[in-house]
Amino acid sequence: MGGEVPGVGGVSDFLLELRTEEIPARMQAGARRDLEKAFREQMAATGVSHGAVTVWSTPRRLALIARGLPEATEAQREEIKGPKVGAPPQALEGFLRKVGQPQEKLEDRGGTYFAIIERPGRATREVLAWAIAAIVRTFPWPKAMRWGAASISTESPRWVRPLSGIVAILGEELVECTAAGVSSGYATLGHRFHAPGPITIGGANDYQEKLRACHVIVDHAEREALIRDKAHAAAAQAGLSLVEDEGLVIENAGLTEWPVPLLGRFDAAFLEVPSEVIQLTARTNQKYFVCNDGEGKLANAFVCTANIEAADGGEGVVDGNRKVLAARLSDARFFWEQDRKKTLEDHAKRLENIVFHEKLGTVADKVDRVANLARWLVEEGIIKPSPLQGRGLGEGQPSAASADNPLSPTLSPEGEREKLAALAEQAARLCKADLVTEMVGEFPELQGLMGGYYARAEGLPDEVADAIRDHYKPVGQGDEVPTAPVTVAVSLADKLDTLFALMLAGEAPTGSRDPFALRRQAIGALTLMVDGSLRVSLGDICAHLAAAVSRVVMITKYPKLRHEVEIYFDALDSHRPIQLDEREAPFRLQESGSGKEHFLNPVAGTLTEAYKFHHQNLETTSQIAAFLADRLKVQQREAGVRHDLIDAVFALGGEDDLVRLLARVHALQAFVGTRDGANLLAGYKRAANILKKENYAGGAENLLSYTPEPAERALIEALDAAEPRARDSVAAEDFAAAMSALASLRSPIDAFFDAVTVNDSDPAKRAARLALLDRFRTAVHQVADFSKIEG
């Protein structure tokens, strides 16, 4: 009967264990979150109250303990007011439909119908049985599978790996349920090898300890702490220090139910292989920790984490793992030796076989563009020979032939520049060569680093080796920013080339889609330019890259007309103006030096296309410059610069030197923070408002036909003095001085507004005063568009 409410009695704890064939370590943290979330949702939806929820995982089980569940959900009684007795039949019918009851069940209370809805309490065990089935059915595993005889049907259950057991106990009572073809029980299994038989669980309170007695530490955090501590201890006992790696701690805890860290040694002869390679092999392939010796150098030791308390104390386990690592390290040493049999230059030849992008030719083509651009950046004086000021990566060991060596002749500035250009080009030509080495084929994350090792091993200059090693930097915020000139040249050239080439090939990022990570390339390039104070015109870069990319795209498209296409673009490179008119054929091009004329009639169509394509790309590059400026805004905003100040400087337009642009932003930020700045801004706004209200559209020359009032004269004189100072300071890129020149206008403009009526009844005075305000506004705009500044 509905009215009976089961006893509200005591509360009980609930235990759920979903035993599974080994769950991938990387999925366990997510599975714990998903299990807790699903459980809470199920309980909320069914009205079961509960206390604290704990979730644990091992490779073979997901467990959840919820405290304080009632034995039954509370019965609910609801009274719903209906129509008046005697109301039209439609109203009554509607009400009956709504409450789902026949008319005779309604109560008549003083002439109004009431429906009484009784929801009896349900046994919590019954609710849980349904909830467990629902949780298993809808669990959001990143990848799930079917298994067993049931999988003959497509409808068969899915789970991360076969689900092999369910323990579900409320208090001491079994929650009888079936999910994914598995029925619940009191029994689970202990450690796969130490305690293979079934063990009976009494409930939430003895679960953890019963498992521990069977060699299972069910709490993942406890296993993590144990691995952390014992791995450290094992290293310390051998007189070494563990190289910490929290990712490995978590992964090993996800691979073991009874973790036992063990230290082993490998043949010290392997230490000739670069330490990064050893560490990476040990970590990714074997999930071992590595150790450092007293001097902080990699030691010939590893720490593996076994899942058993081996009968021989782990001797056999360590020996087996040592052999596996030795085989891995032999492979690595084999790669290290093989790769060094060829020079990087020889390796680089194979880049011709790797497509960079279907429209952009091969990686060899890209390398060629990067080398030209790196050289150009030096030749244009954008990157200078002296080490760049800044934080981060400096030059490595000075090379033997450096200028410090008193025996080497001191180079002229031109000589220094040419030397740097040659080094930059050399490093750029080799920077991608390691992509085709065996080692990087095996460990892609070592790109750059291996190239640096190989370059040094073959005796290339340190500047070149450093540049090859570091040219991917900076990767993301907070990464080291190269400062060595050769490295900066290669790194910047590589990033700009990737950005421009892919955007010209139509791969511009849209929304959240940025498959080539071009935003990151842009940020990397900007960081190099800004941190290194590299003075470069974006317009020049655009022109250089539009030509370089157009050339390779045309050649990729018309390999047979390579010669003709190259004549066209070579002519561009030698700065000879090319006038191509598609109506005019044959095209005549003069070869520089010899004066020999080329008649290009047979390929006129191609050349016309090259010309059009190139010019179309030139246009697109202006969009890329805008994209870069946009990234700069985002970067500066994230660095805490007020967005309106950035806008105020960007709105001036025509600035394509990002370093100068940023200097202006920073000076402006300092200025508006001062009292002078704030007052000037107020004066500016007032002037701008008046001009706007009067629809001022410029006017006659500002020849005064009357005697100005003192405040008017004072403003004119102040402007006469401030304008050239501001202009000269801007030209000298001393933006702080430009700001202080403007600051001198602050009291004259205030006095002007106090004493002078702009809207004079004399049209000549009115016109002259509006013109004066316009002059004031223009003067301010020399520094920034103050109309964009808020406040």
Added chain:
Amino acid sequence: MISAPKTSFQDMILTLHAFWAAQGCLILQPYDMRMGAGTFHTATTLRALGPEPWNAAFVQPCRRPTDGRYGENPNRLQHYYQYQVILKPSPPNLQELYLASLAAIGIDPLLHDIRFVEDDWESPTLGAWGLGWEVWCDGMEVTQFTYFQQMGGFDCKPVAGELTYGLERLAMYIQGVDSVYDLDFNGHGTTYGDVFLENEKQMSKWNFEVADTESLFDLFRKAVAECENCLSAGLPIPAYEQAIEASHVFNLLQARGVISVQERASYMGRVRDLARGSCEAHMAREAPKWAEKFPGWVA
């Protein structure tokens, strides 16, 4: 009283045969074609399709031309053996059966650390994938353990469990030798090196340096054409053999370094089309029989 298992290479194979025969498996012999993995054997690929139960075990010699090291690397071979077990549908105690087989060949899980480490298996050339693990013994991968989910682009209904033991690795482990060539092959003084070292030297040279690439390209084209010929004649098994042939010839061309990165994907795509076409034809040909024995079963 359990006697210590015999540990020679051939004894290990015999022990595994006896173990899986006792579980009701057919003990088959190797497929008589060159192939890169035991999964290519029709007893795996084609039998993984359809509703019929299938339990089999066999040794399959595998050829991976690019893994050749002229007999100079103690761990790498261009020719080696896999032990394959396929159980369809996958039994609920497959992991326990597998661990019992390890115990049978002499691996004590309380002395050696056995672990199931995530490894999702995928064969683009077979249009197949599955979930499972690589099984580690003291950090060494000794077995690939997979629940097949799809084969030839078709859902496996039911799912088969596949075990692929790396026999040389396991034997090196059990015998405690550091070089594959030092393995005791027969328990009477013949080593693995006596049997295979010269083979590795000559085959590595042929794979990498000598094989006539024109003939190989020609073989590839002919295998493709013959596969299509078989498919149009409604003969999936001979068609599938040509897919195996094309796949191996492609591997040889790779070892000769004559397939560019750009071409690679297109060659793999052609092999995949052959394998998928063969699986599709096999499904079509078997469909009436399956419908009769398993009413209501749908692909």
